[in-house]
Amino acid sequence: RQKEALASQLKLRPRQVEVWFQNRRARSKLKQTEMEFQYLKRWFEFLTKQNQELQSEVEELRALQVGPPTVISPHSREPLPASTLTTCPRCERVSPISSRGAGLINTTTSTNNTSTTSAHQSRPSSAAA
Numbered sequence: 001r002q003k004e005a006l007a008s009q010l011k012l013r014p015r016q017v018e019v020w021f022q023n024r025r026a027r028s029k030l031k032q033t034e035m036e037f038q039y040l041k042r043w044f045e046f047l048t049k050q051n052q053e054l055q056s057e058v059e060e061l062r063a064l065q066v067g068p069p070t071v072i073s074p075h076s077r078e079p080l081p082a083s084t085l086t087t088c089p090r091c092e093r094v095s096p097i098s099s100r101g102a103g104l105i106n107t108t109t110s111t112n113n114t115s116t117t118s119a120h121q122s123r124p125s126s127a128a129a
């Protein structure tokens with residue numbers, strides 16, 4: 001009905017009105033696609049530049065050839081390589097992995113002048129695996 005009313009007002013055939021609206025929708029969709037393309041192109045260029053910067057930073061860091069991180073043992077005051085350390089998930093303390101006890105860590109906590117000692121199994125860290 002609207003198409004026929006517009007066609008009579010504009011002195012056109014209903015098919016011409018229909019085609020005009022189809023073309024309008026197609027142009028609108030094409031314009032939206034072009035805008036999305038430009039946005040994605042700029043985003044791609046930004047990410048490419050950022051990736052290149054990060055790769056050059058990685059190359060610089062690899063060129064430094066820094067040894068593995070170490071932690072000083074609280075008992076012997078000697079450095080321990082990271083591959084022999086694990087982090088206790090409950091108390092978040094770094095401790096050496098012992099062959100006996102399979103990584104059991106003893107922790108002592110004190111609350112209100114009372115102390116409790118507990119032993120719990122720590123999970124090996126990815127560096128220890």
